[in-house]
Amino acid sequence: MSSSPSKYDLPFPLPVITLLDSSLYSAIFTSVYVGSLYLSKASRIAPSNKDKKEAAISRDHPEVIKARLKLVIGATVGCVFGVWGLMQYSKDVYTGVEKVGAFPSLSTLYPTFSLLGFPRSLVPHLVAPLAELMAYGPWEMVWHAVMDQPSPIAPFLLAPLLFAGPIYSDWILDQPSVQSMWKALWNWQGIRNWVVAPLTEEIVFRSCMIACAQLAGASVRHQIFITPLWFGLAHVHHAYDVFASNGKTKQAFKTAFFTCLFQFTYTTLFGWFAAHLFVKTGTLAPSLTAHVFCNIFGLPQPFAAMERHPTKKADIFVMYLLGIGGFAWAMYIGW
Template identity: 40%
Template sequence: MASEPELLEYFLAPPISLEIAHTLTLLFAAAYVGSLYLSKYTRLSFSDKSIRVGSGGSKERGANERWRDDPDVIRARLAIVSLVTVFCCFVVYAVIRAVSWYKVGVFYSTIVRLGFHLSSVESVYPFLLAPLLYLGPIYASYLGEHLPFQFYFSWRRDVVDTFISWQGVRNYVLGPITEEIVFRACVLSLYHLGGASRTWMIFGSPISFGFAHLHHAWEIYNRYGRTRTALKNAALTTLFQLSYTTLFGAFCAYLFLITGSIYPPIFAHIFCNVMGLPQIGLEIRRFPAHKQSIMVAYCIGIIGFAFALRPSAFARLSSMYWRSGSMVGWF
């Protein structure tokens, strides 16, 4: 018969091991990226010829080539990653069911753990962090009169044509939603069940998200002519993408962990995709008379963003992910 300390240790121990969490995380990443190459409809194809292209440009699309932005490729890829996302959620459900003491309410527990429950959205505060970080670019858009209801803003061009297109659906709708569900909700749920530290969940878990973007190097290499310059361009672009996607993943992981909701990370992902990378140099060249105010806006945004991230700012928000390891914390 087990002693009382042994029973206590059993009930307080993480339901799964970190090794299982790591393995399933790799499975999710491999399934998400690998699914893009399973079918001839989702795979890209390029000419084997090396072509020199002008500086800063890519070669023309060949008649028999399939590029990432081709509508039929986008449709096929969105369909397959949607199925993979459902599969990953089912795996999380299966794990929770396997380790749960009671089989009743496992589906609801999975919904809550994945951050899908609408009651998890308790405040607009987490949704304001990404716009705060982009205060500088937003101010520059204001100077250029490109914000909604300003002179150069067009609902058809900036909203309809941007979002109601296959590229728009991929970049600003299904792409961010599926990536956040898989690489944030599913991955972090398993790491929490495995007893991973908060530090690892925030800074370690996004590594798989960053590496999931490395396959773009093959496309860049081919689109820029399969030359040594194209190879260099692909390597530098991909390393830069790996860096900022991993950092962005850490931000979204933090949002998910501290709110217990998948909706703030999805919103942040969509918002940042719409805004793109900040280009302070270009904005200063466009509005030289406002150089100082643009720099001030950037500084206020960055400092304000860092200040707003402090855990005490989320004190009124409840998140099971910030509880200490306990029976209540696991389930």
């Protein structure tokens, strides 16, 4: 399977870089993004110091979060500029410009945005013209919009389908108040987890890295299964946060190691899913919404849900099963 460059308005044929170059760019983007978290003293965590009577500063401390948000936003902008510069360089080389400019031009800005998944339309292209869809009745229109491929709606439904169990247990059974949900969002942890982290991570680890892979002529399998490894690797730095927060002891090291192993596995699996959405649709919106959705629910905890609702154990089990089965079926039919 090869990439499909024809859907992008590129001013040159592919490939323009090698796969090794693409991997090098991905390594640079990862280093820039993760390294930015530790550039400032205010963005670093610290264990408690009993001698100096200093309390521990964790990654959830408001000042740490604010400092890190500023740094990762800057790092993300830098990565986007890096892809823009690569596009300009590739165009200059292809067109035979004698002197390559130091800064990219506006002529390559839209092709860069298109490659990064920022097209004019935020949703995937309709399988049929809107007028044709409107000719159906309401239910037929919904059916064709969801089931016909490529669907403008289906990519946004995959994450909710997979999380049918958590939706049932955490929202329908627990019935959290609007006030509690609003409070969870509008604090620094919520802004980090539900807004800035998903947006910057998807731009860097999906848009920028898959763009480089496509510029190298990488296969679709490479784009979906290899590029997310950098996303998993980027979360390894949390091991240091766990190690430092727990006093840098032997036990802290063991905890950090297993935390790191679990996060690498979980984030890589999600990365495969998000990369699939990005490559299939050519736009960032589906993978971004899936990222936000998964961050809201976190890791599914069916047994904890069953303990909270002992009379609904069977219902919770069935909803989890339906969600996983439905997700597998949807992926199989090409959603």
